[in-house]
Amino acid sequence: MTAAGDQMYALVERMYPLCRSITGDGVRATLDIVGEYIPLQVHEVPTGTQVLDWTVPQEWNIRDAYIADPAGNRVVDFAASSLHVLGYSVPVSRTMPLSELRGHLHTLPDHPSWVPYRTSYYKPEWGFCLAQETLDAMPDGEYEVRIDSTLADGHLTYAEHVVPGQVPDEVIVSCHVCHPSLANDNLAGIAVATFLARALAEETPYYTYRFLFAPGTIGAITWLARNAERVNGVSPALGAPPCSKSLGEEPRAGGRVKHGVVLACAGDPGQLTYKQSRRGDAEIDRVMRHVLTASERPHRVNEFTPYGYDERQFCSPGFNLGVGSLTRTPYAGYPEYHTSADNLDFVSPEAMADTLAVCREAFAVLDRNRQYLNLSPYGEPQLGRRGLYDALGGRSDTKQAQMAMLWVLNLSDGEHSLLDVAERSGLPFDTVAAAADALHGAGLIKA
């Protein structure tokens, strides 16, 4: 696992310098790197495409940007950090006094040495982000301001990677790829998703796992628009929700997407945090709570809020998917969030390895969780003659494996899953699942 941690950290290092945004070549370059680890299907969606309530915007690309002081020194330079330019800045090439320039400058007075991350995707604007210290040192005078960017019809880019399972039902793992040089948010999430996909591919999982690398909000909305039938079983283009009564309350029987996790902030030193889906009791919510508790890791489980990452879209009331979000310190919960301090020192191989391990444990439970039906529900079946029960009676130290079989038999009534059995019995999920395998092998239960 340390090996995986180091490999994930190396991947983060490679992606760190690139200037990502919700569109543009930075995203493509990032996906190229990820594609060296796992094969990706890359999608390009043209500017102007209607996606749910939104429209795919123009594509933004940037080559250079700087502010030069009256002496000609570049005091702010995009070449030093992709954070220095307001995301989606329109091009500018002017000279102006500092007093006028100030209206386009973003700083963090409370953290004078840090550079903030700011964007203006949907309102034409230009600007620079810089340290308050830098601004304080800038003398009055005329400044040369240049942003060599283009905002033009093009494409929005996202990618998918699918690990085929035994059944077509899908688990979505989604991470946003739109943030520039921020290590924890979300290069660590991308790295964990990548290595999770590699790990899953080494076995044939029960579910089909679909990994989604897409820009935040507009990317998830684009994917949902293009995959509505996969998600919902019906296309939202067909009109209003099929039944307003059940809107937002029922899982979508028709869709293939059964569960999902949004991965973000996966590498910081904080404890793991699982934010539940809107449903709160979706199977993924129960699995994540169980695994985090059973592993005895310090952790938090938070209620759903309609803010954060792309769980906002997956859990909108029309979809209402069982999709939660796994982070370490959650969204906006650390001072380094959306600043230059979210750098390569802020994330660690150990933290990413720990996030990866919990994902693997959770998917191992999710993959094996089933409802069985006891085929011999009247009284206990005689386990002894099937070789499943100790012959010597009277002892009080009944083995956990036997207890797990009795629990599985007792609760396999068509209403309880193995996770229910584990939680009600207090037995480890692995023991319960092994008992179910033994009973299934003996023909005493059926799936």
Place this chain on the structure above:
Amino acid sequence: MTAAGDQMYALVERMYPLCRSITGDGVRATLDIVGEYIPLQVHEVPTGTQVLDWTVPQEWNIRDAYIADPAGNRVVDFAASSLHVLGYSVPVSRTMPLSELRGHLHTLPDHPSWVPYRTSYYKPEWGFCLAQETLDAMPDGEYEVRIDSTLADGHLTYAEHVVPGQVPDEVIVSCHVCHPSLANDNLAGIAVATFLARALAEETPYYTYRFLFAPGTIGAITWLARNAERVNGVSPALGAPPCSKSLGEEPRAGGRVKHGVVLACAGDPGQLTYKQSRRGDAEIDRVMRHVLTASERPHRVNEFTPYGYDERQFCSPGFNLGVGSLTRTPYAGYPEYHTSADNLDFVSPEAMADTLAVCREAFAVLDRNRQYLNLSPYGEPQLGRRGLYDALGGRSDTKQAQMAMLWVLNLSDGEHSLLDVAERSGLPFDTVAAAADALHGAGLIKA
């Protein structure tokens, strides 16, 4: 508000000396005074009228009553306090030894200077209530006993005041008017109801508010008998409950009365107490709990019990209305209860003003609480292009107003009200309601 407090106190002072009972001229005089503040529709129901399981009793009126000692001094005199006569005393004019008189005297040995309040509505009886001190000072001997009362066919009197709303659905505000010179129980309740009606009339509320000034128990029962269709949508005279299965468990879809509050003990120095309706999760229960908690007032919320004031009738299983009771110190919860110590010193303008304020806050929430349906439930709608979202991205201090819009959109699935949104989000109800207004204005949700 202090102005309102002083005005309510002045109203209490005017009503205090009158001898009220469940029928009679004292009630009429009280309603005359209230009628100077708000127009009242006064109803007179004849003696003998069948009302549900009860019969309107004979009307009781009293002109004078006293006990004169052997020396001819009036040691107990109705002219000094209406409490001195057992309510509904039959007339008497006799001389008798103290030993015989004692069987008709009611005192409070634990509070020797207080006069108790006692009645005998349905069993012909006569009696006096007096201080234990007074009784202790009465020498043996022959006493003249006189109660100049009449108990004869007449009417039961109650009154209504209606504040018309935007919809015919009604909120009932009920207070009992049958107690004699007891300030907190219930002149303070009458005063708060009166000024609440005046305050509501200054705007056009959403609901129609019906104020009911009626004697306790028999008055509420009379009103319910005459308004069964308004309450239940069907008349109980038609026979047995329509469906015993649902009896007591379902709100009445057919009736106009949707919510209600019984006001009593509204002016004492204790903290506010809301007693929940029989249903416990009726909308009025949730609103009251929310407002009391959000206001950070010290307060209590009590479970329903089938005792207290007229919530007993409104919450009988056949009606099972969403009617709770708001008091300060509740029924029988203070030593002064039903004694002469519940006098003008026991209530204050400040306490009544506080009770009035909570009622107004609660009705403001109740009036604005709605279920909306998100018309763009697949993913988030793009709030930015509608001017509802900050153009500058990346900041972590998202405004409460924006969070409220996201919450309203996320939960407007036909299952959640704005109060649900406020409680789940932790945002103030006002902020949530304002967000709903903005979204409704933008055509994103419908009522």
Place this chain on the structure above:
Amino acid sequence: MTAAGDQMYALVERMYPLCRSITGDGVRATLDIVGEYIPLQVHEVPTGTQVLDWTVPQEWNIRDAYIADPAGNRVVDFAASSLHVLGYSVPVSRTMPLSELRGHLHTLPDHPSWVPYRTSYYKPEWGFCLAQETLDAMPDGEYEVRIDSTLADGHLTYAEHVVPGQVPDEVIVSCHVCHPSLANDNLAGIAVATFLARALAEETPYYTYRFLFAPGTIGAITWLARNAERVNGVSPALGAPPCSKSLGEEPRAGGRVKHGVVLACAGDPGQLTYKQSRRGDAEIDRVMRHVLTASERPHRVNEFTPYGYDERQFCSPGFNLGVGSLTRTPYAGYPEYHTSADNLDFVSPEAMADTLAVCREAFAVLDRNRQYLNLSPYGEPQLGRRGLYDALGGRSDTKQAQMAMLWVLNLSDGEHSLLDVAERSGLPFDTVAAAADALHGAGLIKA
């Protein structure tokens, strides 16, 4: 009650020396003794009979068994205690060195002076149970080993005693009779069941009470197989569960068995423990919790687990009966459990009398618990004119009996039982039941 305690203890003393097992003459002798106290219907089920998933085994009987040391001394002797032989030991008559004999010896190294209780019902085996001290004192050498037992076609024996009630619906009281010389497990349970049956017979209870004295597991399974229609309303022989959807979740509408208690470990010094049925909220669960709490006895209420005594069979998902288990210290919860230390000193008349008292209190509540329907559900009926309410009004010390009537009226909506009323009101069940009787007598409620 002390008298009953002493009588129960005397019954335990008589049964203690017998060598019981799941079949054989020891069970018959035990039932003969019980039959001196209450009439029993004894059933003999032939070896080989199919009972649910099981087959009635061969019958086991034993006359003598011992180990004689090289000097010819009987160091382990069945005549001293029935525990010394592994239950269901096949016959053996051999001489062998201690080294070979050891594989057939069972001890408790942690309690060197105690003899364990061990069985091998379904795997042909022979063995002895002895104190570790005894084993330690046995020199090497040749030992004579003899078990004069027979294992042959015969019968499984169990007995029933029925106390007829006012209705044919049944309450099952079950206790296992298969353990040899163990006083608490389960001679105390047999004694309490016996005296409970005698006490119930002194009145005519509402329910029909069926007492079951049967060997553990195979006895309960045999009874269930032969009484499936009584239990379930349908025979499981007819095939798969009628509806897998409801399997395990619904009480069986068709069966006569409505409630039940498994009695075991009824005489040790520990506090009472009620283990809930699989349903957890079955009426018997609620009654037992209520009675134990109301009695202010120290006690425990445990969740159902599919282990312990014959609640395992009654609560298998196909039957899912409302059957809990009452013990003092529960199954395997004391060091003396299944050892020779569970002897006549371990149980007491007082403990058995206390267990008996709780059973009687619980069945008194169960027998009187009903749902009534308020025939006057619109407003309160006028209790005063029916003589059920104090004529004098205004007092704040309303009597508990009146409060109980108001509660019964308010909650008798077809959804609440008298136990619900007692729990919601906080009033004693007896007071609530008496109020219901008064209201029923006045024609205000119907059953």
